[in-house]
Amino acid sequence: MDAEPGGTRRGVLRGAVTGALGAGLAVATGVSSPAVAATGGKDARLRVAVLLYDGITALDAVGPYEVLCRVPDVRVTMVARERGRVRTDTGELELVAERAMRDVRRADVLLVPGGSQRATVAMMEDTAVHEWIRHIHRHSTWTTSVCTGSLILGAAGLLRGLPATTYWASRPYLKELGATYTPGRFVEAGKIITAAGVSAGIDMGLHLAARLSDENVARAMQLAVEYDPDPPYDTGSPEKADEATETLALKLLADAAR
C-alpha cells in the first residue's frame, strides 16, 4: 500500500511528486524537450513511429503509446502523410501528427493502428504508404500493428507466409494477404508483431516494452497505467460473446462509421 499523505498538496500525489521533480530537472539541464528531440538528429533514443491516418481507431494508437512512452530511452512520434490533425473513425476526436511521413526515414519500431472499413481499405490501396512502410520496415527492429493495421502491413506485402492476427471481424481476410490467422492477443513472427483488435494494443505494448527494455520495465509500466483489467462483462472475443452480441457489435460499428 501507499505511504501516508504528506502535509502539502504537492506532497501527497506521491508518484507525481517525483514526476514534478523529474520534470524540473529536465528543464534545468536542458535535456530532451520533445520538440527538440523530434526535429534534431542527435536524439539517441529508440524511435517508435505510430502511423496516423484519417479514420484510425484512437485506442489502437493510444494504448501502445501510453505503455511505451515512458520506457527509458524510447521516443514515440505520431507520423501521418502530412503534419497536423488527423480525425479518428467516429469523427468525434482528432489526434495530432507531429511529423510527416516524408520526414521520417528511420524508426526502430513502426506501429500501424487499425481503422474503419473505409480507412483500412484506403490504406490497403495506397501504394505510397506501402512504399513508406516497406522502407521503414527494412531498417526497423520491430514492425507492428494493432487491429486492422495488420491488413495494411499485409497489403504492403509484409505478412506473406507468416502467422498473424487482426481484428476479430477481419480474421478471414488475412489468408488473402498470404498470412495465417493465429489466435492470441498478439502474434510475434520474426520482427513483425501483430495485435488483435483495438485494446489488444495495450497487451502488445507491454510485450514490446519488455523487448525494447526488459521485463522489469514492462511490469512497472503495467503498474504505471494500472492495467489490472476487470471488465464488468466477459464478451471481449467472438469465442466468448454470443451471436446476438456479435450482430449488435457489428451494427454499432456500422452506425458510428464515417
Next chain:
Amino acid sequence: MDAEPGGTRRGVLRGAVTGALGAGLAVATGVSSPAVAATGGKDARLRVAVLLYDGITALDAVGPYEVLCRVPDVRVTMVARERGRVRTDTGELELVAERAMRDVRRADVLLVPGGSQRATVAMMEDTAVHEWIRHIHRHSTWTTSVCTGSLILGAAGLLRGLPATTYWASRPYLKELGATYTPGRFVEAGKIITAAGVSAGIDMGLHLAARLSDENVARAMQLAVEYDPDPPYDTGSPEKADEATETLALKLLADAAR
C-alpha cells in the same frame, strides 16, 4: 467464428462492410455529421463531455471515449479551456478539443481524466475550472473521473462524504478531499463514478455504456473494442506488484513527466 471471406476487398472486412453502408446512409440522409451535431442545438443525443487540459494522460480520456462513442444516441465531445490542441503529460502526443468550456453549459455525462502531477495540481487549484465542473455537475446525469481526475472532482467539492477511487499512488489524498478511498476499478456513489488509474477508464466506460443504454450494448461494445485482456504480466495494481516494481513505476513516471 466469422463468415467466409467474400470475393472483393470491400467484402471481407465484415464489420466494416456494414460500416461503410451505414456511413453512406448517414451521408445520403444528411444525418448528424459530427460538426453539425457539435455546433447545432438540435442534437437530441446524450452528450458526454470529456475535459481535456494540458498535461492529461491520453489513455484516461481515450479509453472511455472508445467505449462510449459508438453507444446509440451518445455523442462524445472533447472540451478544454480553449478549443484546439492540448498536449498530454509526456509531451509526445496532442489531442484536439472541439469546444471551449464556456461554450458547453450542459452535458449528460461529464468525464474528467487524470494527468501528471503538475497538471493535476494546476487543475486542483483552478477555481474557474471548478465552477464549470460544478455547473455541469448540477445538471448532469453522471459525473465521472478517471485516475487523478477524481482529485480534481474532489477539489471542486464534489466528493465530500463519498466513497471514491483514484490512481493507486494518489489514494491517500482522497481523505484530504473528504472522500473515502474504496477499492475497485470504479466506484459508483449516487451519480458520481470515479475510476482507478488510466486503463480503468475502459472498465468504467463499459459500466457507463450499460447505464446510458443497456447491458446488451455494453457487451457489444466490449466485443467491438475486443477487450479480452490478457497482459503478459500481472503487476497492474500495487497489491499485485512487488516493491521494486512500484519504485520503478514511480521513477519512470517521474522521468517522463513534463
